[in-house]
Amino acid sequence: MKSAISEISVIDKAISLCLSRGIPFYIYRLPGSEVIVFGAQTSVFVEEMGEIGAYIEEKGFLFSPFDILDSCPVYFLKGDYNLDTPDLLFKLSSIGKSVDWPLYKGEDITQDEYYEQVEHWIKLFETTDLRKAVLSRTRTIFCDGEKVALKIFDKMAARYPQAFVYMVYIPGKALWAGATPETFVRQNDDYLEVMSLAGTKKADDTTSWGQKDREEQQIVTEYIGEKFLSTFGKKPCLKGPFVRKAGTVSHLCTILRSEGRSPLNIVSSLVKELHPTPAVGGYPLNKAITLIKNTEKHERRYYAGYLGPVYGDGTFDLFVNLRCMEIFGNAVRIYVGGGITALSQPEAEWNETEIKSRTLLDVIGI
Numbered sequence: 001m002k003s004a005i006s007e008i009s010v011i012d013k014a015i016s017l018c019l020s021r022g023i024p025f026y027i028y029r030l031p032g033s034e035v036i037v038f039g040a041q042t043s044v045f046v047e048e049m050g051e052i053g054a055y056i057e058e059k060g061f062l063f064s065p066f067d068i069l070d071s072c073p074v075y076f077l078k079g080d081y082n083l084d085t086p087d088l089l090f091k092l093s094s095i096g097k098s099v100d101w102p103l104y105k106g107e108d109i110t111q112d113e114y115y116e117q118v119e120h121w122i123k124l125f126e127t128t129d130l131r132k133a134v135l136s137r138t139r140t141i142f143c144d145g146e147k148v149a150l151k152i153f154d155k156m157a158a159r160y161p162q163a164f165v166y167m168v169y170i171p172g173k174a175l176w177a178g179a180t181p182e183t184f185v186r187q188n189d190d191y192l193e194v195m196s197l198a199g200t201k202k203a204d205d206t207t208s209w210g211q212k213d214r215e216e217q218q219i220v221t222e223y224i225g226e227k228f229l230s231t232f233g234k235k236p237c238l239k240g241p242f243v244r245k246a247g248t249v250s251h252l253c254t255i256l257r258s259e260g261r262s263p264l265n266i267v268s269s270l271v272k273e274l275h276p277t278p279a280v281g282g283y284p285l286n287k288a289i290t291l292i293k294n295t296e297k298h299e300r301r302y303y304a305g306y307l308g309p310v311y312g313d314g315t316f317d318l319f320v321n322l323r324c325m326e327i328f329g330n331a332v333r334i335y336v337g338g339g340i341t342a343l344s345q346p347e348a349e350w351n352e353t354e355i356k357s358r359t360l361l362d363v364i365g366i
């Protein structure tokens, strides 16, 4: 199932076969690891599921949207074939059948429209109890999506060693790839961990962190801390805030931990309670989500949802789907956002989303 980077050509061939033969697959590399994990599902039918409780003791790859809709269900992929499967490439070439690549037709909002949205939000934050909401936009590049899909994983893996790098394919429904810096929830034998990641600067900006970024970070950390307290009945151990570099940008980051292995019912309710955190939603959460839905012209789909491997024994590594893109036959569509508060400036916010989108534009070669 696992492979060293040196086996990359087998992986490239496996990806190519899956894409051309409509075989569902996932491929990922955990932050700080050299190991690439690939799994392909022998059946073209990918399980659609509701709640984390249903799959936390299964083995596979979870792909969950920002908002569960008929067009965006929670998917759970099984790795029936993996890099330990004898004659993997031969086996992949004897299953599946070709599926048409969906084509993309929509358009992105303009810079002026984005400025109007931010200005409208700033006024609301000055006059209501809303403190923060995360505004996102899309950036579409019309190009040969298949070509990008065949190259992007290796490039992201090489360039972003500290990111969770992935690609996931549900034939005819979704082909996504990304390099996210943000852990959602991880559980191993020793601890359960959640990350608060908010506040952004250009990676080479050496000035000190401003009030807006420090406040945003504090809102997210406090919110996650409260969810820990209400779910576990105790406060988490905190590490941070410290600076976490993520390719073209740096973020403020705090790690919240509960030591020891947590019972699965508590873990599933924490996961359910925590999505979406104010890092991708806002605060107060429900009002922020309503504002986002009334403002953004695109569906977020799997952007700002969560994804990652679930190991079948109650341990898992889930990440927030950021610095990600959806790949179509004729285009790639990058999703980027940032937290807006009363202290925001439209131009600075626009620039932040531009720099974040460079994470993927740089590896696509644009």
Ligand SMILES: C=C(O[C@@H]1C=C(C(=O)O)C=C[C@H]1O)C(=O)O
Binding pocket: 134, 136, 182, 197, 198, 199, 200, 216, 251, 279, 280, 322, 323, 335, 336, 337, 338, 339, 340, 356
């Ligand atoms: C929303 C995104 O990133 C989130 C927003 C951040 C911010 O506003 O400073 C920082 C990290 C992420 O939690 C994104 O990358 O699209």
